[in-house]
Amino acid sequence: MVNLIPQEKISEIQQASDIIQIISEYITLRQRGKNFVALCPFHSEKTPSFTVNPEKKLFKCFGCGEGGTVFQFLMKQEGMGFVEAVKLVAAKSHIDLSRLDNQKGSLSLAEKTRLINISDSAARYYHKILLHNEQGRFAREYLRKRQINDQSIKNFCLGYSPDGWDTLIRACKERNIPENLLEKAGLAIPKKEGNGYYDRFRNRLMFPIFNARKQAIGFGGRALDDSLPKYLNSPETVLFNKSNVLYGIDRAKNSILKQRKVILMEGYTDVIMAHQHGIDWAVAVMGTAVSKQDQFLQHLRQYCNHVILFFDADAAGLKSSDRNLDIFIEKGFDLEIAQLPADFDPCDFIVTEGADKFLACVNNAKDFFSFKAEMAAIKWDMSTIQGKANAINDVLSTVMKMPDVIERNLQIKRIAEEMAIDEHALRVHLKKFNNQTSLVQNRQDAKLRFDASFTAERELLYLMLSCNELIPKVLEEIGLEEFSNSSLFKIAQKVVELYHKKNVVREEDVLHLMDDVQLNKTLMDIVTTREFQNITNQGERLEACIHFFRRRNCKKERHQTKEKTLKTVKIGSTEEDIVVLLDEFHKKSKHIHILKNKS
């Protein structure tokens, strides 16, 4: 997301905010020493590991690892974007941003709020007609037939749009809402000929779509006669973007957060029926295809990392080879596939078979890779070598998209077992299949994560952050290019960037600069590492780091010289060349020895 609010303004808002007050609106904080603690709202726990530091204005959960500034807290809790969170905190801290909005020429907060109010009142208008108006009778009957009860009608604010060309427009006129704003909210369409507008939704059962903050941002309308399309959605508006909306998220978010998992469905009534039966962690995607542009995944990532997807039995085979689903894997979700018997959609199934049987289906959901392997085995002739190879390719193409190397390797092992393939053979196949360089790169990254280099690089970053005066020395003696871990490198770059701009770098400023959840997590892990926090002799620690990096480089160079020597010997260079290289090699070795003794 493009950050339209200047950095200085963000810092000002953060400084002015009362993080304790804001977080207290959601959970009960208790003071413990300098900090406040609570049961974490982002994972289930019995003893509090969620900590807020009012001085630094940061929070951190030592249970699940979530952490950040008040903005990150709101983003996660409310499912809002960064800019939205900043605006909310500004409002709570009485900082006026209206001038900024206008300057940037974007839709002002005031105008957006106005459109939300219009959407909200349209939702209430349709709802009232459904409940109390004679015109809504047919829609009420339809809902009764589908066994959607009164409580659900109320909870999801279902409504009815009457069969007329300007019912909503006239109702709005009485309240001085101009037609052009109705158009902006996606509720009215300009007439092709002549002036004026007409209602977009006519004679439809209305499903208002709420965002995580319970604001109506769009509508889905189901035809009650044989009009087409059967389902009509709001067009793209400043409020409504199909690809980042999840139907039911307003009612499901708390439960999803607690359970750290979500049931993903495709229909409005599926979600309503699930909730009606107490399965309140179900939401629906808008539209049928999950595609790369779908920002709702980003949104969902803030709540959980485990997705259970429902497939129609008929379409399962087809969908198993749908590459679009790989996006869940790429984004690091655990994906499971639940299947219902043929001819059932989740809504029908819950109505006829009950919630328990439905939950049994959820619990029996198959891991996506097992599901893919199963489908591949049906699709290809597994008795032939070529068939088997094709089946393996089907599954591996997805496995290779897993961002975590360790998990990926475990998965390959499992697939080998499930597909009854020798693991070694599978890995040989994998080598042919996959671009080798990326594999090697990933393997190196994985190894680094746990070795001494990683530890040293983390400590170095901590020192730069906790003692800004050391930054010039770090740049001079070590240099940023020494960060071999790409995440740590990116963070270090931001730190230096801020330092050059302002001479002072605070952790929270770095967090604001980064738009990446994973980087934020890495940074929070570093600044909250106990052993780092206990460091009192920053200068000495930096010397130790410098020493470490020198030794590491020397080793690297020695290795390179050795390789070069061997190559030279092989291709039969002159004796002189070899002597020079060997000399170089010994010098490097000696240097390492000296460095070793110093430490």
Ligand SMILES: [Zn+2]
């Ligand atoms: Zn937690």
